[in-house]
Amino acid sequence: MATTRLGLIMHGVTGRMGMNQHLIRSIVAIRDQGGVPLANGDRAMPDPILIGRNAEKMEALAKAHGIARWGTNLDEALANPGDSVFFDAGTTQMRPALLAQAIRAGKHVYCEKPIATNLNDAVEVCRLAQQAGIKHGAVQDKLFLPGLRKLDMLRRAGFFGRILSVRIEFGYWVFEGDLQPMQRPSWNYRAEDGGGIILDMVCHWRYVLDNLFGEVKSVSCLGATHIPTRWDESGKPYEATADDAxxxxxxxxxxxxxxxxxxxxxSWCTRVRRDDLVTFHVDGTHGSAVAGLTECRSQSRVNTPKPVWNPDVKQNLPFFEQWQDVPDTQAYDNGFKLQWEHFIRHVVENAPYRWTLPEGAKGVQLVEAALQSWKERRWVDVPGLTL
Known part of the structure; x- marks a missing residue:
């Protein structure tokens, strides 16, 4: 068995998602397991270099996780022919320019979503990648969640019959920062810094809906900034200019x-009384299911109870108990790590890969349609994306 080294430039991994999900739980975990297994029995071993503006942070992060290489000069890193992949988990506003720079340097690229703040930039990056002939991918992590994988298994088994509707409830209360410390960065609530829940989450809903239920054809969306004043990391109040629901x-x-x-x-302005921080409820002619991040519960046509509407009598049916767990029939690895493994195989052995930059651009397209719908207070069609 041979091991192939894969040089990897990782940018923007001092943030919460970049550090926890991509660096520690994906790349470090892959290295700890001995690399990514390939079809011929060999393995691919990622060899990352961490790149960021703060040398002290880069050095500390690299030392903490046994990574030999770090630096602050992106141009120098991109000029190294020994590193063939560029990954970005930095700010959305900087992403298109960084991806374009890496593509022009001949690197394969993989990045967090959204791939851009607007569709024009997203499409330009996609075209640049296609013209360069490099391999490319965008993070679509929720497709790899155990709960959604169970939901997808039900769909593929024909459990739902004809799917009628889907309801997704996402969110929790994000502290304003005055009474309790905030648990999300302040830029999330400033439009000028790339914040806003529509930009952040509608990209996710695009690939979830397209891949599991049906291609999105149109959207009607109402946004809101429910909390007008929040407090930043230094405890200073600021105006929230981005949508928080x-x-x-x-x-x-x-x-x-x-x-x-x-x-x-x-919503970042809702208090949770449901099974999980996000729930996906699917109703079909032959059955229904509700999935969270890890669990999934189903109710078939023949097991559907018969509730009777009577507002004069206290409801005594145990609705939550009338659903059956979809069991864990396999071990579910971290979803970010699984997609990293798919992308690494794509780069090293040309394995099929479908979570590409154009798929990421579809998410940005739906964001723009949702924002247009909110602004114009109407339904907006979502045409096929031509690159």
Whole structure:
């Protein structure tokens, strides 16, 4: 068995997602397991260099996780022919320029979502990658969640019959920062810094809806900035200029001329009384299911109870107990790590890969349609994306 080294430039990994999910739980975990298994029995071993502006942070992060290489000069890193992949988890506003720089340097690119703050920039990056002939990918982590993988198994097994509707409830209360410390960075709530829940979450909903239920055809969206004042990392109040909640309805292509209706609420201003921080409720003619991050519960047509509406009598049906768990039939690895392994195989052995930059651009397209719908207070069609 041979081991192939894969030089990897990792940019923007001092942030929460970049450090925890991509560096520690993905690349470090892959290195600890001896690399990524390849089809011929060999392995691919990522050899990362951490790049960022703060040398002290870079050095400390690299030492903490046994990584030999770090630096602050991106141009120098991109000029190294021994590193063939560039990854970015920095700010969305900087991402298109960074990706373009890496592509022009001949690197394969992989990045967090959104791949840009607007569709024009997203499309330009996609075209640049296609013209350069490099391999490319965008993070679509929720497709790898155990709960959604179980939901997808039900769909592929025909459990739902004809899918009628989907309801997604996402969010939790993000502390304003005055009474309790905030648990999300302040830039999330400043539009001028690339914040906003529509930009952040609608990209996710695009690939979830497209891949699991039906291609998005149109959207009606209402955004809101419910909390007008928040407190930043230094304890100073600031004006929240970005949307912190979005209430959207999507029409999906259900096949054979049918339509699936998806209702999606995304909010950082809601207190949780549901199974998980995000729940996906699917109703079909033959069965229904509700999935969270890890769990999934189903109710088939023949096991559906018969509730009777009577507002004069206290409800005594145990609705939550009338669903059956979809069991864990396999070990579920970290979703970010799984997609990293897919991308590494794609780069090293040309394995099939479908979570590309154009798929990321579709998410940005839906963001723009949702924002247009909110601004113009109307339904907006989502045409096929031509690159």
């Amino acid at each position: 979005a209430y959207a309805t999507f029409e999906l292509d259900g096949g054979d001329g049918g339509t699936i209706v998806a209702q999606v609420n995304s």
